[in-house]
Amino acid sequence: xxxxxxxxxxxxALSSEGRKYSFTLPLKNVIRIGKRDYNIELREDEKYGIHxxxxxxxxxxxxVRTKQNRYEILFNDISHIxxxxxxxxxxRKKVLGSGKGRSERLVVKxxxxxxxxxxxxxxxxxxxxxxxxxxxxxMKMQNEIQSIVNGTISRIGVKPGQNVMKDDILAExxxx
Amino acid sequence: xxxxxxxxxSYLEREDAFKKQxxxxxxxxxxAKGKLTAHERIALLFDSGTFEEIDxxxxxxxxxxxxxxxxxxxxxxxxxxxxxxDGRLVFAYAQDFTIMGGxxxxxxxxxxxxxxxxxxxxxxxxxxxxxxxGARIQEGIASLNGYGIIFxxxxxxxxxxxxxxxxxxxxxxxxxxxxxxxxxxxxxxHTSYMFVTxxxxxxxxxxxxxxxxxxxxxxTHARKSGVANxxxxxxxxxxxxxxxxxxxxxxxxxxNPPVAAYDNSTPDVNEKLRDIVPDDxxxxxxxxxxxxxxxxxxxxxxxxxxxxxxxxxGFGRLEGKTIGIVANQPKVLAGVLDIDSSTKGARFIRFxxxxxxxxxxxxxxxxxxxxxDQEHSGIIRHGAKLLFAYSEATVPRIxxxxxxxxxxxxxxxxxxxxxxxxxxxxxxxxxxVMGPDGAVAILYRRELADAKDPVAMKKELVKRYREKVANPxxxxxxxxxxxxxxxxxxxxxxxxAFTALSNKSVKVPSRKHGNMPL
Numbered sequence: 272x273x274x275x276x277x278x279x280x281x282x283x284a285l286s287s288e289g290r291k292y293s294f295t296l297p298l299k300n301v302i303r304i305g306k307r308d309y310n311i312e313l314r315e316d317e318k319y320g321i322h323x324x325x326x327x328x329x330x331x332x333x334x335v336r337t338k339q340n341r342y343e344i345l346f347n348d349i350s351h352i353x354x355x356x357x358x359x360x361x362x363r364k365k366v367l368g369s370g371k372g373r374s375e376r377l378v379v380k381x382x383x384x385x386x387x388x389x390x391x392x393x394x395x396x397x398x399x400x401x402x403x404x405x406x407x408x409x410m411k412m413q414n415e416i417q418s419i420v421n422g423t424i425s426r427i428g429v430k431p432g433q434n435v436m437k438d439d440i441l442a443e444x445x446x447x
Numbered sequence: 448x449x450x451x452x453x454x455x456x457s458y459l460e461r462e463d464a465f466k467k468q469x470x471x472x473x474x475x476x477x478x479a480k481g482k483l484t485a486h487e488r489i490a491l492l493f494d495s496g497t498f499e500e501i502d503x504x505x506x507x508x509x510x511x512x513x514x515x516x517x518x519x520x521x522x523x524x525x526x527x528x529x530x531x532x533d534g535r536l537v538f539a540y541a542q543d544f545t546i547m548g549g550x551x552x553x554x555x556x557x558x559x560x561x562x563x564x565x566x567x568x569x570x571x572x573x574x575x576x577x578x579x580x581g582a583r584i585q586e587g588i589a590s591l592n593g594y595g596i597i598f599x600x601x602x603x604x605x606x607x608x609x610x611x612x613x614x615x616x617x618x619x620x621x622x623x624x625x626x627x628x629x630x631x632x633x634x635x636x637h638t639s640y641m642f643v644t645x646x647x648x649x650x651x652x653x654x655x656x657x658x659x660x661x662x663x664x665x666x667t668h669a670r671k672s673g674v675a676n677x678x679x680x681x682x683x684x685x686x687x688x689x690x691x692x693x694x695x696x697x698x699x700x701x702x703n704p705p706v707a708a709y710d711n712s713t714p715d716v717n718e719k720l721r722d723i724v725p726d727d728x729x730x731x732x733x734x735x736x737x738x739x740x741x742x743x744x745x746x747x748x749x750x751x752x753x754x755x756x757x758x759x760x761g762f763g764r765l766e767g768k769t770i771g772i773v774a775n776q777p778k779v780l781a782g783v784l785d786i787d788s789s790t791k792g793a794r795f796i797r798f799x800x801x802x803x804x805x806x807x808x809x810x811x812x813x814x815x816x817x818x819x820d821q822e823h824s825g826i827i828r829h830g831a832k833l834l835f836a837y838s839e840a841t842v843p844r845i846x847x848x849x850x851x852x853x854x855x856x857x858x859x860x861x862x863x864x865x866x867x868x869x870x871x872x873x874x875x876x877x878x879x880v881m882g883p884d885g886a887v888a889i890l891y892r893r894e895l896a897d898a899k900d901p902v903a904m905k906k907e908l909v910k911r912y913r914e915k916v917a918n919p920x921x922x923x924x925x926x927x928x929x930x931x932x933x934x935x936x937x938x939x940x941x942x943x944a945f946t947a948l949s950n951k952s953v954k955v956p957s958r959k960h961g962n963m964p965l
Contacts, residue, residue: 334745412728
């Protein structure tokens with residue numbers, strides 16, 4: 272018995288800031304941003320690597336890291352993070368997202384004893400997943416303690432120069 | 448045969464009834480939860496049109512019928528069969544939550560057992576897609592017996608064929624031990640849970656309020672418990688990733704991993720490798736930047752990414768051939784070895800060893816994590832697992848010391864004395880019993896105490912220690928490492944070393960099994 276494969280031709284690129292771009296496979300040379308269509312061409316050759324051609328100018332693209340449908344790219348030297356989603360996945364996000372609507376608080380704790388070298392964020396500042404919050408020196412090494420969520424810093428528990436024990440609270444983040 | 452005759456007619460009638468069973472209503476219910484149906488998952492997993500379902504028409508056991516709640520359906524809540532993934536034979540079962548909650552009755556269990564036995568006989572990987580409410584209560588002990596058969600089959604097949612579990616719904620109680628026994632666990636975020644006892648029991652027994660997601664969701668198991676190796680946001684991506692993952696693995700323990708087409712696009716000499724490790728030993732960097740320049744372009748598949756991220760494990764390719772990579776990650780907890788990173792590394796190494804995947808170790812480790820917390824939780828016996836796993840592995844093993852290689856941690860990370868085949872070091876390597884600060888403080892304790900300017904004296908001693916003791920050239924000259932290499936040449940060196948090792952054979956003493964510290 273063979274079920275139909277779910278459609279994979281129409282896809283969305285969802286940026287980490289929540290913007291949505293639709294495209295189709297195989298790729299066409301037109302992409303729609305907002306309500307306007309742009310004629311662009313994606314090329315790859317030995318001399319320039321991967322680049323986007325728009326109005327006869329080349330814009331370099333570098334794929335920094337990929338993990339399944341998550342792409343971290345450098346476009347014109349600016350870093351962007353995208354996930355590629357199917358229509359069903361988008362619908363699913365809605366279904367799962369609507370049930371929650373939660374605003375949770377995440378406590379960031381020291382993973383090991385050490386000394387705070389620097390605090391890189393301020394209270395009320397916005398942070399993205401993967402952004403460094405504090406530098407903790409432990410095992411004679413400077414460790415970046417990163418946020419694992421997108422959100423807003425609601426409290427900072429440490430000052431530069433302070434010694435911390437394992438599980439001391441470094442910061443609190445209100446999850447977006 | 449006359450296709451209008453009565454035999455063929457009843458064949459068609461049955462087929463019709465089967466199709467009706469999976470009607471739009473059931474599919475809609477499953478979709479509303481953000482989940483795909485068992486057949487949709489199977490269709491995504493296998494190459495189009497290659498899946499053959501087995502035992503599709505079996506009906507549930509009549510045990511417990513008097514108690515009611517048995518739905519007389521075809522298939523008994525599980526789809527089993529075989530098909531092709533990238534042209535290679537793979538067996539699979541997918542529990543169907545739309546039929547009696549995917550609960551496991553004896554017929555359901557026998558179907559899974561049959562597929563497991565076939566996979567073992569044919570030497571092909573098996574994938575189990577779990578989406579089940581658990582044991583079928585109405586069937587009582589017959590259902591428990593079913594779990595026992597499945598668990599036993601997994602254990603008997605372990606190390607012979609790759610066994611992968613995919614969790615796409617609840618897996619509670621005894622059901623969790625099936626996946627736990629298999630080689631790899633994939634989970635889908637938000638819609639899958641695994642726990643021995645659910646939130647309700649936790650509330651009753653411990654008065655502790657916790658959601659299913661926090662107790663046993665994908666994120667929890669990927670970050671904290673380490674039960675889930677790979678997690679993805681949705682089912683399509685989970686399955687696409689799983690297909691890719693399989694492309695790194697051989698079908699069984701007698702085969703070598705498949706060789707992927709290689710397009711010559713990765714430079715064998717890459718000067719970028721010289722710039723990643725900072726000169727300041729207190730500065731961190733991302734070891735994955737080094738890995739991605741050594742392996743074929745875009746071929747690194749990280750495993751257990753979120754659990755114990757102070758050690759990085761994963762598969763990559765060298766000119767199309769699969770290798771396993773174990774690397775200390777200076778970016779997280781200074782790349783220290785602790786309980787979780789030791790067990791993560793050990794399990795990965797054992798998987799590579801049993802499935803003929805050569806291992807590349809990238810070493811930058813300041814040592815084992817000190818402290819009461821680790822000692823009391825048994826870092827000694829957990830750290831020993833990593834030693835055991837490395838030393839026991841008979842696949843080709845190469846180590847590159849990138850920077851720090853101190854003390855016991857140096858020995859553990861596939862040193863020559865532990866049976867490493869080739870040990871290379873970058874010029875930035877520091878190999879010694881302990882770091883310069885610690886060493887100087889012990890050896891020159893009295894002199895430092897008496898010194899007029901202890902800070903300056905210590906600085907001088909540290910400098911001398913780096914020159915005279917903690918550098919790779921001494922290790923090279925004494926023969927403890929094979930060569931100090933230019934970082935830019937790393938890929939070329941590794942390629943030629945693995946080629947030299949491709950026929951490595953080791954006589955393993957006859958024994959039932961070693962007694963690994965568990």
